[in-house]
Amino acid sequence: MNQIPLLSLIADLADDVRNPAMMWQIGAILASVILGWALAHGLRAAFVRNTQAPTAEHFGIESFMRVLTPALIAGLMAVAQYFLSKSQHVHALSVALPLCSSLALIRFGFYMLRKVFARHGQVGAALVTFEKVFALLVWLAVALYITGLWPDLFEYLDQTTLPLGKHKVSVATILQAIVSVAVLLMLAMWAGATLEDRLMKLSGMHSSLRVVMARMARAVLILLAVLLSLSLVGIDLTVLSVFGGALGVGLGLGLQKIASNYVSGFIILLDRSLSIGDMITVDKYSGRVTQINTRYTVLQGLDGIESIVPNEMFIAGAVQNSSLSNRNLALSTQVSVAYESDLEAVLVMLVAAAASVARVATEPAPSATLLRFGADGLDLQVGFWISDPENGRGGVTSDVNRAIWHALKASNVSVPFPQREVRIVGAPAGAGAFAAEAGGAPGAAPGVVPG
Template sequence: MKQTLLSSLITDLWSDLRDPGLLWQLSALTACLVLGWALGRILRGRLTAHDVQMRVMRLGVESFSRVLVPLVTLALIAVAKLLLQQSQNVNLLRVAIPLVGSFALIRLAFYVLRRIFARGGNAGSFLVTFEKVFATLVWCGVALYITGMWTDLLEYLDQVVLPVGRHKVSLLVIAQAALSVLVTLVVALWGGAVLEERLMRMDSVHSSLRAVAARLGRAILILLAVLISLSLVGIDLTVLSVFGGALGVGLGLGLQKIVSSYVSGFVVLLERSLTIGDVVTVDKYSGQITQINTRYTVLRGGDGIETVIPNEMLLSGTVQNYSLSDRILRLSTRVTVAYKSDVDLVLALLIDAAASVDRVLKDPAPHAFLMRFDADGFEMELGWWIADPENGRSNVLSDVNRAVWKNLQEHRIEVPYPQREIRLLDLPPAVENRVSRAMRATETQ
């Protein structure tokens, strides 16, 4: 009968229940668990501390802070096993090592997956389900390893051969290839997420350059992961030349718009003509830029509607940027007052109305002009400046118009409505008499 970890543990427990060696193993395991928890918490606090001198260390180690407790515990158990195996059996510690190691692997996988797919938000149902499936598979693998069935499973997978063209590939090779590809891609995505997070914290670098560097870094890491995984699988990279030719033909025929949007995205980010937070107008869409991706840019309008604009439109069309070099924006409104009004008083009232609104800047100050002599009265224009166009223009325009109307009403300034005089010429006497009587009746009413 083949000896396994589980059978060795059962035999050891059965034969050594009265042996002090078993108590030594239990004591060592308990001490390793307690010390591992304490040391892991201490190291995690040190690595996540905001200490300028530890930035280099934190760059590579802080990401593993959530798995420090099981990792430290695993190291302590391994050391205890090396010390005790010289004088007695250590089957209990041998079983504890894969259990603690699997727990560390599960926590590390959960952390990496949430770092990639659930940054800045809650994990989706698919991610939660995948994490449960992954944890189940890991625990099943540990159970197979402890019971000694892991070697039998590998031998069975190696014996099952599937025909692939003129070659035959075993299930074990296929599983190893899929696992290598999955691991390298996850590592590349995790590295890209960490790189993007680090770059976005560098306030000394322009936001567009940070976005370009983050996206280029992620693309390079994914490309390297694909090449490395293909090499691990055993695929000759020279066959990619055929795929490259087909891809070039596809780009030339049907993917011109997509490639143009990607290239335009990098151009926009590099030339820094648009940044996140700018208020722009593209075609018939206006809003604040909330995202600049390699293929599209997202505009959030004042009504909350988000518009996805291909980056190609940002280069081929005209873009009005209200905050490119200066965030100060001028707004204006017009009002017509009666000819009997005091022009100087009306201009002063308009300026006072604009100055009473909180969002209106005092420097430069609001200004008012007499624009023209309209058919119904003096046409006035009131202009003012704001420094926060991202907060919307309609609301401040409404506030200024309300203040203007209030001032004009308080000083009895008439805002005339269009009036027209109608004259009827060369009418028959009977018709003219009926019209005159009707007009007199209307005036009487």
């Protein structure tokens, strides 16, 4: 019985081959392929020409063009099938059209999956495996449709029932429910990801407001997709009241932290206390904010290590934000010069050396002050400001220290180092005394140098 539809299809194709009108179908298929490829290639070239740089939008268009090619070919085949069916049999087109349509469906599924689940363009092994399973299922469905076995299979699934409580549900209904829920959720997540990409490109809106709008829009879309899916399946939405009560009990008993983190995430996004790119310090974590999610925030330290910090910590504890309302950050370094140095000339020299560093801000300007009269020389402090705290402090401080060192060496200004006189108790006067430089190597030649 299962071979009858397949044998019928083979017989119909054999009849078409013996009919001279078969050339019209072959010509229509070839013309559809060539014209569809040419149209897709022209559209791709137009989009690439309008895009100056290889941005994320450019790569997204390139990916969608891979979907557009088989979709255009299938559309042209459908038009050819409609007109040729009025005058002849179109069994060859009836086979070619589902094959091309299935290829478009598979590529569209891949496009949506990677748009939703692929992070930064990286495709994981699990996603690749799921794509292979999806493609296999689509090709299997097409094979059943072409061979005519699909109606028999659907009838068998519809007559097979499974007991669910007091009711019996057919396998076909369960599969339809799974497919409808999966498709609607995928469309909702894809629409949310697309909307988020659009919102992130709005330069006139605060970054935190863009993030919270994107998160709320995605949550609303997913909620609507779930509710619509349940309605299509035939589930009464009033049963959600029981689920809502169970969720409330769960939040009260064991999910306080999770709920607190989610609520804290929306508070952070709404009050704009943190923004992507800010340099912050919370508890023992410090770094630049790279992501603000509804449950956690990602901080990337200057050493490249990323810390996933729960949002509750930003609400319950103190947070240092280097770029909340003013991005200027004050830094300082210290240096000592000999007492016989020209103090006023050295202070001017230090200011000029700090100002020569590219990252040092010109307003407020660097300054140099006499900090104290030290034991070995005059202790001076050089203060300066930077306007890019997200780039770190160590590098610019090192550049300022190097500029100061070169300026002092060029002007022959002496930088004293600590000297101490060590005497051996009980030794004759003038004997056994030597000066040890701080940090000097053991076994250095002894000598008497005033401290």
